[in-house]
Amino acid sequence: MHATVLEWYALHARDLPWRRPEASPWSVLVSELMLQQTPVARVLPVHAAWLERWPTPAALAAATTGDAVRAWGRLGYPRRALRLHAAATAITTTHGGEVPQAYETLLTLPGVGDYTAAAVASFAYGRRHVVLDTNVRRVIARAVGGVEHPARSVTRAERDRAAALLPGVEADGSSDAATWNVGLMELGALVCTAASPACDRCPLVDRCAWVAAGRPAYDGPPRVAQTWAGTDRQCRGRLMAVLRDADGPVPISALEAAWAGAEQRERCLRSLVDDGLLAQVGPSTYALPTD
DNA sequence: CATACGTGGAC
DNA sequence: TGTCCAAGTAT
Structure with missing residues (x-):
């Protein structure tokens, strides 16, 4: 399964600014905050303008929170702009201006929870962590679990399963874990999507437990709908x-x-x-x- | 653990 | 056209 996903990713990965070799850890952190519950297409222009204006945590920390909120534009959940500003302040004042590398340290930053801490440690620093976002959860639920959707919240068994799948450390100390994480995420974002999975384009179709079971419909507890009008x-x-x-x-x-x-x-x-x-x-x- | 928290595109 | 959904976090 590893080689298949890694090869598919090498061929089909989108060229996103925060994935380029020259992308700074700060660029990765900014992208992760912006991408929380927000599609890539809408993040792209805001992320570019943000990095242009505030290329370092210290630069953002020197700005007002109002400037951050305005620059956040219409990404939604503007409290994230406040949290990013607060994270930049913490990085500047207590972490020497550098985005922390350790998962546990990242976790102390405002707006950084389990997913984002693991993502930054993995994507910005190549550290080996389980990155469980909605895409990864769905791909594993289908390919390994044989069900259409994962549970509402992450279970212990689910985390153990993801950890068991994470590539290990090679003899030379290297690991494919980070690429595996982003590859699984990309597969979930582009192929194994929530509403209309393109199994005909999926590299895992021949070994997918959900496909093997005939793609049974979700039969768990009802997934709560987001209300909007009048809220x-x-x-x-x-x-x-x-x-x-x-x-x-x-x-x-x-x-x-x-x-x-x-x-x-x-x-x-x-x-x-x-x-x-x-x-x-x-x-x-x-x-x-x-x- | 359930719920509040924005916005807009896709089907 | 209304519903579903998008790289979650904080409480």
């Missing part, structure tokens, strides 16, 4: 869009025009200020934060 998330998004698109502070009237329901609007306004995404700069004026 606080939609309201917060509307309010943030007003601030992002403005040159400076905006009057409360502009925010009132963006969301009709007063009670919900005020609750969301409070939560955005509480999160540090907005600042009240006058009795009836709001702005992106300047700290």
Whole structure:
């Protein structure tokens, strides 16, 4: 299975900026934060502009959080911009300006959880870690587990299975683990997709347990649908869009025009200020934060 | 462990 | 056209 995936990746990998040999660990870290729940196509232009403007953690740490939020644009989940800024600050003040290499150290950075810590350690530094993202989980669930979708949350058995599949260390100390990780991710992103897997283009089709079983439909607990219309998330998004698109502070009237329901609007306004995404700069004026 | 958290493209 | 989904994290 290893050689098959590695060969397929060598032939079909997309040329992404954060995968190039010259990509810095900072570029990798920025890409990983941006890619959390966000498609590659939308990340590409924002990532390029971000690295151009803030080529190092120290450069971002010197900017305001408001600048980071505005540069985040419409990637969604703007708290990630705040976390990335906070991570850059921590890297600058307590890690000598260099993105940490150790998984455990990476894990202490804001916005960096198990997946991102393993991904940065693996992709930026070549360290051997199990990288369990939604793509890897799905490929393993199908190819090895024989089911269409993995469980809602990562189980111990699932992690053990992924660890067992991870390429080992060669006699010379090298390992294919990092390429294996990104290869499995790429396979899940391009071929073994959630809704319409292209098994006719899959290098693992002949040994896939799910295909062998006749591609049985998912029969686990119902996967919760994301609601959107009328939620606080939609309201917060509307309010943030007003601030992002403005040159400076905006009057409360502009925010009132963006969301009709007063009670919900005020609750969301409070939560955005509480999160540090907005600042009240006058009795009836709001702005992106300047700290 | 379930839930909140943005946004827009695909089918 | 509405539903599903995208390299998760924090609480």
